[in-house]
Amino acid sequence: MGRAFRFSAPRRAEVVDVEDPSPGPGEVLLATVASGISAGTELTVYRGSNPYLTTAWDPRRRLFVPGGEPRPYPWDAFGYEEVGRVTGVGSDEDRDLLGRVAWGTWGHRSSVVRPASYVRPRILPVGARPVVGVFAKIGAIALNAVLDADVHVGEDVVVFGAGVPGQVVAQLARLNGARVTVVDLVPARRELALALGAAAALDPASDDVAEAVRAATDDRGADVVIEMSGSHQALQEAVRTAAYSSRVVAAGFLQGPGTALRLGDEFHHNRIAIVGSQISGVAPHLQHRWSELRMSDAVLALEREGRLRLEELITHVVDAEEAPAAFAMLDSAPQAALQVVLDYGTDELMPPGAAVQRAVGR
Template structure:
């Protein structure tokens, strides 16, 4: 029997048993070692704030429709199973046609917070970690790909100043990648511990968001010009507004946080309008059309994992808590209530303790 994490209702997490899947000849069975918790999308399931709970998503027209107009039920309802997108596991069984995938291979990917998973061998093959690599690096493949997508969407040039708003896991990785891309990086967050981590990982300047208007301080650091690019990684409308205030005339702001509800605190008639700011969305499901002939989500993921394994991207310092999966409810509560202390919270399964 395997186990998986269930969101039974808002802020109610349980661990449930499930039957093992049968293995087809071209498939392999994975025993999960670690599964990272996303503090963005997953927390919206945990809190019940995801728009899927209150509206109907029309996948054909790609639009949310309010309930009660004949469009059917909400897209999502409790219990919510199978979430989790930052997994790493060990191959424990292979089908007869699994090719060169063998038991003992360490694999990163996406299969939810579950102890056992069956995946096609051609999915597993390109996602194997090199021998000797720390398995925990595998939990960053998805969120790291999102960060790399932000940097690609930002179109950063060597010598530019980039301001990163929000220093959760996604913001920390984004700041490192922006620096690797040739930028001088200014980071903004209200929590001193997160600012300290970012500074240790290469940020040039740290600004506490609670110590006065950020836009003015970024202009002071850039000789009055403002940042060339601002990357919003908070999901806060007020932070997005301050990101707009921080950039120079005709500059770019990339919004990548998962905003919830209506836009209180965002005044688009002010600096956004008067400074001709380009506002661009970046998120995890696909790459920019201009890059799609060369880049896809799998390449984003592999690039981040390769950078981490080589040591050019520092991800291990972002792991603040490793919690046994039996205490998954405590792990989500920790993220929900202690955002100033925690960064990457990881669920550990039995296969990771052997």
């Protein structure tokens, strides 16, 4: 039997037995090596705030439709930061994939079957550390936000939220030639952002962010602001922080009514453009060249080249059976962790001496 993580009800989770899959023709079997927890999206399901739980999504019209059929609990094997090793194939022509490691999206489960055509472009290079593959999709989400931001050399960029995607966004914006300021409530996250190359880090609990950024930019404000925290309060301050006739990219997964927004203030008077950034698509003027797969490949290539530091974002590597405890920690004490990785016991994920916790709560 295999094992899979299940959201059973709000703030109730468990790991359950599932049938082991077998590959058919043109398919391969992947034994999961590692699975990263997305502390933004996945916590919306854990907490019960995800809109899919209460409202039906019409994919054809791209509308949440009242009165439709929402997706109720349980949610099994939800997640999108997986890495696995090919342990079986359904066709002889795919035997060259045996033993290779690939990244992808199949949720927190011990094994999965995927088409060989899906796996081939996601194979990690020989010698690459498997754990880096958990950043493929969250890295694409971050790069998509930077592409939507249209960052230019010499610009001042402010990133709200220094969780995993925010830390990646800050590094990518700096690679684009920007001077980056990071905003977060958690001191350890601000310190890490500075260590990874941010020029400044602000605490929104004690700093007036809009005032501080104007003081550092000859009263101009930020050329572009990227909101990654999913907080309406942060989005409001992002609007205040942006320069006249500038852009705010809203990439965090905002939940519920936006009562903190004051759209008659700086948004209206400063002609601020708020651009939604979501991994379902790329900016229209880039769609002919960029795709989600290319964005993931670009992020992983930058890591291999030493220009993007990802493993330093990992704070916990825990046994996959401890996943319910990991979610409880992320829910109740989000400041205690950054990237949590579930270990399926098939590889040594981190180098000896790596500064990660091996159990929740230690």
